[in-house]
Amino acid sequence: MSHVGYIVAAWALTLGVLALYSVTILRRGRKLSSEVPPARRRWMSTDNADHV
Amino acid sequence: MTQELTEVSNPGETTGSSATLWLGAVILIGLVILGWLSFVVTEADIELEDTVRIMYVHVPVAIMGYAMFTICGIGSAMVLWKGSQWWDHVAGAAGEIGVVFGSLTLATGMIWGRPTWGTYWEWGDVRLVTALMLVLLYVGYLSLRSTTGVTGEPSRAAAVVGLLSVCMIPVVSRSVEWWDDRTLHQEATVTKLDPDIDGLMLFTLVFGIVIFMLIGAWLLIHRFRVAHLETELELYGVALAVEQRIAETTDVEAALSVAGNDRKDES
Numbered sequence: 001m002s003h004v005g006y007i008v009a010a011w012a013l014t015l016g017v018l019a020l021y022s023v024t025i026l027r028r029g030r031k032l033s034s035e036v037p038p039a040r041r042r043w044m045s046t047d048n049a050d051h052v
Numbered sequence: 053m054t055q056e057l058t059e060v061s062n063p064g065e066t067t068g069s070s071a072t073l074w075l076g077a078v079i080l081i082g083l084v085i086l087g088w089l090s091f092v093v094t095e096a097d098i099e100l101e102d103t104v105r106i107m108y109v110h111v112p113v114a115i116m117g118y119a120m121f122t123i124c125g126i127g128s129a130m131v132l133w134k135g136s137q138w139w140d141h142v143a144g145a146a147g148e149i150g151v152v153f154g155s156l157t158l159a160t161g162m163i164w165g166r167p168t169w170g171t172y173w174e175w176g177d178v179r180l181v182t183a184l185m186l187v188l189l190y191v192g193y194l195s196l197r198s199t200t201g202v203t204g205e206p207s208r209a210a211a212v213v214g215l216l217s218v219c220m221i222p223v224v225s226r227s228v229e230w231w232d233d234r235t236l237h238q239e240a241t242v243t244k245l246d247p248d249i250d251g252l253m254l255f256t257l258v259f260g261i262v263i264f265m266l267i268g269a270w271l272l273i274h275r276f277r278v279a280h281l282e283t284e285l286e287l288y289g290v291a292l293a294v295e296q297r298i299a300e301t302t303d304v305e306a307a308l309s310v311a312g313n314d315r316k317d318e319s
Contacts, residue, residue: 001096001102002096002101002102002103003101003102003103003167004102006103006106006163006164006166006167007102007103007105007106009163010106010109010110010159010160010163010164011087011105011106011109013156013159013160013163014109014113014156014160015083015109017152017155017156018152018156018267018271021152021271022270022271022274025067025271025274025275025278026066026067026068026274028278029066029067029068029274029277029278029281030065030066030067032278032281032282032285033065033066033067033281034065035285036281036284036285036288037288
């Protein structure tokens with residue numbers, strides 16, 4: 001296979017950045033979920049779907 | 053999608069749900085299959101040689117960038133029309149994810165450009181420059197979102213930018229046709245009715261696009277929920293501060309009342 005370095009770099013960058021971004025979002029969500037009182041999590045149920 | 057964005061099975065712990073868990077599992081399996089198709093099953097291209105394997109990530113992230121910016125534009129239009137907080141979260145989430153995909157498009161394109169064109173970047177290339185402008189427009193949109201507006205209220209100024217920036221998408225997409233003498237970039241291969249691409253390569257490319265669409269949906273759901281959580285936390289902080297202030301005022305009034313009664317008794 002030719003140009004292996006470029007191919008690996010493109011794939012690793014894409015998957016690495018997306019994985020890092022996903023983990024960041026999940027961690028932020030987990031932290032925020034623990035800080036917001038249950039009464040204020042109305043956006044997490046379909047009861048509040050009329051906001052759309 | 054609307055229901056999935058607002059429904060979770062365990063609202064107390066994470067932004068995830070059983071649906072997003074399954075979606076994540078499908079994505080991981082899909083990525084393994086995409087890697088197998090890209091590196092084992094498909095052959096090298098006659099012209100591009102093995103660098104064609106970069107196409108299986110470059111094209112999907114580019115399409116997802118366009119898709120997310122379009123969703124951001126639709127969300128911004130809804131914010132301006134209805135003033136909806138829900139759509140504001142959708143627009144903000146899509147804008148941020150679009151910048152991630154847009155940046156990856158530029159980065160993978162540069163990496164691919166070096167072995168095929170002999171250069172990472174060419175400032176005179178209309179496709180490269182317009183794609184960079186598109187990403188920068190949405191970076192500006194995100195900056196405007198974070199600096200304008202009131203907590204709990206969507207930023208209309210940012211929504212205007214988010215909506216107008218959508219106009220740049222067709223310019224980027226069609227730039228290789230409109231200014232074909234000012235770009236190194238090839239014309240579109242998958243949007244044509246009769247694509248100039250081998251059947252197995254086309255299948256791998258389309259499979260990659262589907263998997264990256266699922267990744268985009270997964271990210272959008274989670275990022276949307278995070279945006280909702282951030283707003284609610286800010287509003288909760290404000291409500292707490294108001295409650296404290298009212299309690300302090302009530303205490304002072306009560307103390308003044310007691311002091312006034314004492315004076316009356318003394319007199």
